Amino acid sequence: MMYRKSNILSLFVLSVFLAAGSFAQRELGAKPTKTGGPLVFEQAAFDVESYELSFNVIPDQKKLEGHAVMTAKIVIPTNVIILDLDTPYKVLRVSDGSKSLQYEREESRIKIFFPQTKQVGEKIKTSVWYEGVPRIAPNPPWVGGFMWTKTPSGADWISIAMQNDGADLLFPVKDHPSDKPDKVTMDITVPDPLFAVGPGKLEKTRQNANNTTTFTWRMTHPIPNYSILFDAAPYRVIKDSVKSITGEMIPIEFYILPESFENGQKLIDETKKYNAFYEKYLGPFPFRSQKLGIVETPHLGMEHSTHLAYGNKFRYNEDGYDWLQLHEFGHEWWANLVTATDWRDFWIHEGFQSYMDSLYLEHLGKKDKYMEAMRRTASRTRNKQPVAPREQKFSYEVYLAGPDFVSSDGDIYGKGAVILHTLRYLIGDDAFFRSLRRMAYPTKEMETYTDGRQTRLVNTDDLLNIAETESGMKLDWFFELYLRQPELPKLVSNINGGQIELHWDTPNNMPFPMPIDIVVGNGKPIRFSANNQKQTYIVSCSECPPISIDPNGWVLKSH
Numbered sequence: 001m002m003y004r005k006s007n008i009l010s011l012f013v014l015s016v017f018l019a020a021g022s023f024a025q026r027e028l029g030a031k032p033t034k035t036g037g038p039l040v041f042e043q044a045a046f047d048v049e050s051y052e053l054s055f056n057v058i059p060d061q062k063k064l065e066g067h068a069v070m071t072a073k074i075v076i077p078t079n080v081i082i083l084d085l086d087t088p089y090k091v092l093r094v095s096d097g098s099k100s101l102q103y104e105r106e107e108s109r110i111k112i113f114f115p116q117t118k119q120v121g122e123k124i125k126t127s128v129w130y131e132g133v134p135r136i137a138p139n140p141p142w143v144g145g146f147m148w149t150k151t152p153s154g155a156d157w158i159s160i161a162m163q164n165d166g167a168d169l170l171f172p173v174k175d176h177p178s179d180k181p182d183k184v185t186m187d188i189t190v191p192d193p194l195f196a197v198g199p200g201k202l203e204k205t206r207q208n209a210n211n212t213t214t215f216t217w218r219m220t221h222p223i224p225n226y227s228i229l230f231d232a233a234p235y236r237v238i239k240d241s242v243k244s245i246t247g248e249m250i251p252i253e254f255y256i257l258p259e260s261f262e263n264g265q266k267l268i269d270e271t272k273k274y275n276a277f278y279e280k281y282l283g284p285f286p287f288r289s290q291k292l293g294i295v296e297t298p299h300l301g302m303e304h305s306t307h308l309a310y311g312n313k314f315r316y317n318e319d320g321y322d323w324l325q326l327h328e329f330g331h332e333w334w335a336n337l338v339t340a341t342d343w344r345d346f347w348i349h350e351g352f353q354s355y356m357d358s359l360y361l362e363h364l365g366k367k368d369k370y371m372e373a374m375r376r377t378a379s380r381t382r383n384k385q386p387v388a389p390r391e392q393k394f395s396y397e398v399y400l401a402g403p404d405f406v407s408s409d410g411d412i413y414g415k416g417a418v419i420l421h422t423l424r425y426l427i428g429d430d431a432f433f434r435s436l437r438r439m440a441y442p443t444k445e446m447e448t449y450t451d452g453r454q455t456r457l458v459n460t461d462d463l464l465n466i467a468e469t470e471s472g473m474k475l476d477w478f479f480e481l482y483l484r485q486p487e488l489p490k491l492v493s494n495i496n497g498g499q500i501e502l503h504w505d506t507p508n509n510m511p512f513p514m515p516i517d518i519v520v521g522n523g524k525p526i527r528f529s530a531n532n533q534k535q536t537y538i539v540s541c542s543e544c545p546p547i548s549i550d551p552n553g554w555v556l557k558s559h
């Protein structure tokens with residue numbers, strides 16, 4: 001998901017969208033519902049294996065009829081489990097696939113009771129029939145729900161966004177990032193001539209007697225819950241392919257509105273360039289046995305695994321690329337291949353991706369623009385809450401800020417990216433880029449997997465351990481200061497002629513042996529080992545040239 005800039009900018013974005021006639025009802029102050037957070041016992045007790053979902057979509061009533069079958073394995077003995085399902089839905093029946101099961105509907109939860117306690121390792125199956133008028137997205141994609149909108153030609157254009165709210169906006173789910181199903185099958189029935197697009201591969205389509213068609217999509221890789229959704233419109237499809245660094249061909253499918261068709265191939269060609277960039281730094285496109293999928297959406301965009309939501313209207317920036325597509329596509333690595341176990345580590349998605357967004361400039365041979373982007377981002381950090389808190393969090397608690405959680409925090413994006421930039425300076429390019437690659441694929445062997453075993457769940461300590469191994473340096477002090485508490489270190493410097501005194505002033509005097517560049521005149525940067533104690537560096541000069549500290553902006557510090 002791209003960063004939701006301040007409300008002022010949202011107003012500007014809104015005016016663009018209004019001009020483009022996509023949305024009328026955007027509520028800028030809307031707050032997401034809860035997703036993730038502390039894991040309750042009745043959800044920790046089972047490990048989801050698959051969801052088989054059937055949706056009957058009724059646009060003229062803005063209604064959904066659903067049937068959701070979950071299979072899971074018991075990991076803690078229990079006779080009760082809980083699934084999350086948004087309040088607008090009425091539960092009609094619950095069974096174990098054959099016999100009815102007792103259940104209680106509590107707000108946005110379904111408590112399901114089994115006649116006996118299920119033992120560790122036992123498989124369970126729940127089948128839930130439900131229907132309702134889904135929540136309308138007040139400010140998509142940031143505050144989610146359904147979008148029942150129209151294409152420029154007036155046809156139905158149905159879309160869903162639910163990262164900050166949870167997949168319970170669409171179906172009964174164990175709504176926690178720590179549990180990705182290994183497989184998902186989705187039967188989506190929509191009125192003709194709509195085409196419904198989902199994750200994975202299109203297995204079949206069935207023409208029904210009542211002028212509807214059922215599209216069956218099947219994803220055979222672990223997938224984050226918020227990517228388990230569909231978009232529908234009178235889509236046309238552009239098919240292409242690109243060779244991966246593994247030598248395998250990656251199938252590309254772009255589901256695009258007829259009105260945008262002539263713009264499609266250029267975005268695909270651009271995406272091939274982005275793929276080459278990501279594969280160079282992070283290893284092969286992870287879902288090459290499924291598809292590199294793009295779907296044109298009425299909202300700005302989202303990293304829906306193997307069916308990326310694209311709503312940037314084919315705009316290219318001054319450097320000739322589409323920042324939104326570059327960003328969302330990169331999340332196939334940082335979010336879908338490597339997924340945060342809890343929203344407290346959300347920065348692993350957005351901070352890593354924001355770093356790649358700027359690194360792309362260096363990849364284009366514009367290192368100065370990369371450095372400029374890092375300096376600009378560093379000057380905008382909020383430093384109000386830790387980028388990676390240790391306690392479990394609902395996603396909006398990390399994504400949004402302030403007592404009312406309405407305005408964006410954004411530090412998981414920008415500050416996260418600059419922390420990686422500073423880590424690069426500290427440990428050096430070789431160790432840093434090896435660490436990025438190993439964070440994406442811990443072993444070379446995993447780069448060869450195409451059955452889902454290449455995906456994994458991580459937290460911030462995974463990066464700490466990898467970077468320490470790759471650099472041979474102790475780095476816990478760096479992670480403690482930059483990620484586990486909000487304040488920035490302050491560099492206290494005193495330059496008197498050729499005498500330079502430097503030390504780091506840190507919250508609670510946290511240890512911070514962070515080197516910093518000193519540049520004398522136009523000389524080469526001198527790496528000075530500053531720390532919490534005052535250190536002096538002498539430049540032997542009578543007419544001393546100007547002396548600057550970290551002029552390139554490698555080290556994130558209070559501004």
Ligand SMILES: [Zn+2]
Pocket residue numbers: 001002003327328331349350353
């Ligand atoms: Zn993002």
